[in-house]
Amino acid sequence: MYTGIVQALLPVAEVEELTGLRRFHLDFSEALMDGLELGASVGLNGVCLTVTAIEGSRVSFEAIAETLRITNLSGVENGTLVNVERSARAGVEVGGHILAGHVVDTAPVLTVENSENNRRLTFRGQPDWLKYVFNKGFLALNGASLTVADLDREATTFSVNLIPETLRRTNFDLLSEGDEVNVEVDQQTQAIVDTVERVLAERDA
Template identity: 55%
Template sequence: MYTGIVQGAFPLCGLVDEPGLRRLAVDLPESLQDELSIGASIALNGVCMTVTRIDGPTVHFDAMQETLSLTTLGQLKMGDSVNVERSAKQGAEIGGHLISGHIDGRARVCEVQRSENNVSLYFQLPEALCKYVFHKGFIGLHGCSLTVASMDKERGIFSVCLIPETLRSTNLSALEVGSEVNIEVDRQTQVIVDTVERVLAEQGVNRE
């Protein structure tokens, strides 16, 4: 599990494509290597990844074909920055909201509004996920816990507002129209929506 508070954005320093597999490597600072071991979980752009090798500051990961198909990890190029968060420890402060690192899909940037001190990003959601996104609800974008600023259910477009600190510490500042991000809907919201739908469906069947 993760808190959605990204601990930094770091450039991809290793990238090897093999049949059905992509090997990724990132140099991490000492602050993120404390007690890090092979098998540990680290989120890269919101995707829960397993550490496969550690060479000094360089940490290696393997992404399978299913992960590459569902997320943006297959689009990465050498030097691209990825958002990094170590998995949450027992008793850690939850500054954002709980994120599993299991991506639900990708959303495409359809508009960027920049002002002096913040940026508003608008995204086109996959139709199947629209029912889980609500105004003032939580959503994970590239591993960042964010509040939904607006949601147009008819068009399937939602927005978030980014403060200077988020722009400084994550890779969201580099997004432009056409960029894709990994999205994870709020699990509590998903459970509530699915449960209500199931109950209503059952009631409908019982009334027939």
């Protein structure tokens, strides 16, 4: 479980290409290392990954082909900055919304609009998961909990607004048109929508 509050923005120190998977090595700060053990779950750009090795402050993760297919980890290179969040501990404050780290898809950036103390990013979505997205609802992009500012179902687009603090703490400040972000829909919203669809389908059967 994650909270959608990015704890660190870190460069990938090394990427290894192996048969059927990629291995990522990152150098963690002392704070991020606190209590970290092999097998622990850590979110990288919103993708829940398992710690496979710890050597000093260097922490390693592996992503299999299916994970790479549906996330932007397939494009990560040495030096790429990724959003990092340790899995939440019991009793921790949930500053964003509850995330599982299960990315459903990537969404490309369509436009980047800058105004004073604000940046608006507009993305292209897919109908199969946009049905779980609503204006002013929660959505996780690259592991960060965000509020949907605008949604156009006909055009299959949605937008978010970012304040300077969010840009400082995340890799959103680096995004430009065409870049892909990982998307995780709100699980509670998904459960409600799926339940309503099922009930209506049974009633009409």
